[in-house]
Amino acid sequence: xxxxxxxxxxxxxxQCFLKSWxxxxxxxxxxxxxxxxxxxxxxxxxxxxxLRYFSYxxxxxxxxxxxxxxxPEVAAICYIQSGMGDxxxxxxxxxxxxxxxxxxALYVPILILLQKAIRIGQSIDERQTAARIxxxxxxxxxxxxxxxxxxxxxxxPDVMIMLKVLTDNLLLYLIGNGTEIAYIFIYSLRFKxxxxxxxxxxxxxxxxxxxxT
Numbered sequence: 001x002x003x004x005x006x007x008x009x010x011x012x013x014x015q016c017f018l019k020s021w022x023x024x025x026x027x028x029x030x031x032x033x034x035x036x037x038x039x040x041x042x043x044x045x046x047x048x049x050x051l052r053y054f055s056y057x058x059x060x061x062x063x064x065x066x067x068x069x070x071x072p073e074v075a076a077i078c079y080i081q082s083g084m085g086d087x088x089x090x091x092x093x094x095x096x097x098x099x100x101x102x103x104x105a106l107y108v109p110i111l112i113l114l115q116k117a118i119r120i121g122q123s124i125d126e127r128q129t130a131a132r133i134x135x136x137x138x139x140x141x142x143x144x145x146x147x148x149x150x151x152x153x154x155x156x157p158d159v160m161i162m163l164k165v166l167t168d169n170l171l172l173y174l175i176g177n178g179t180e181i182a183y184i185f186i187y188s189l190r191f192k193x194x195x196x197x198x199x200x201x202x203x204x205x206x207x208x209x210x211x212x213t
Contacts, residue, residue, distance in 0.1 A: 018142075024147075030130070032101055032154075033095075033096045033099040033103075033150075035065070036099065036103045036147055037102060037103045037149055038064050038065065038067065039065055039103070039143055040084055040102075040103040040104075040106040040110070040143075040146070040147065041064070041106065042064055043106075043110050043139075043140045043143055043144075043147060044106055044109065044110050044113070045135065046117075046140065047110055047113040047114045047116070047117045047136065047140060048113050050117040050120060050121075050132075050133055050136060051120075051129070053136075054129070064192050069127075090162050093158045093159055093162045095153075096155055096158075097155050097158070097159055100147070100150055100151050100154075100155045101151075103147050104147050104148065107144045107147065110140060110144070111144070114136075114137060114140055114141075117133055117136060117137070118137055120133065121133030121134060132212070138190065138191075141190075142186060145186055145190075146182075146183060146186055149178075149179060149183075149186065150179055152178075153176065153177075153178035153179040153182060154176055154178075154179045157172040157173075157175045157176045158172075158176065160172055184198075196208075
């Protein structure tokens with residue numbers, strides 16, 4: 001569209017709203033932050049009741065995820081906020097900001113309870129349960145780091161766009177795509193099996209059986 005020279009031709013908000021990426025974003029944008037909050041709640045349950053948590057089936061995961069205009073006036077390239085009213089865009093950004101802050105705040109009691117869970121694991125002689133609690137610690141800390149990066153790369157740039165801090169928001173749009181890139185580094189550095197899987201993917205070689213989780 002930009003190459004053809006049509007990217008900045010004025011179109012209506014309805015035309016922008018009906019673009020496929022805006023329709024997808026309408027549902028997936030808020031869901032991303034709600035899922036982040038559900039992960040925090042999951043971690044809270046995991047560290048508060050670690051022994052019971054290990055007995056939960058996949059039904060628990062499914063349940064948690066379940067709870068998780070005509071005048072031409074905007075450029076045809078159709079940035080996300082161009083496809084909807086300013087009021088909704090501001091409401092959506094503030095909702096995302098509040099959900100993420102609640103998610104991060106939950107990690108304060110989570111990390112406190114995690115220390116208790118670790119002590120329980122150290123006092124248990126059963127090797128399998130102790131290994132699960134050790135894994136629980138690693139996963140919980142990793143998810144806390146991920147939540148912090150969502151705040152840095154996604155929520156803060158959106159709030160800055162809403163408050164019109166900069167005259168040119170291109171840099172903020174680019175920063176907003178940093179969360180997914182950060183996830184690759186966080187998870188590959190924290191988990192050996194994911195790191196080995198990525199290496200196998202890039203080298204186009206099959207995974208060894210003992211590397212598959």
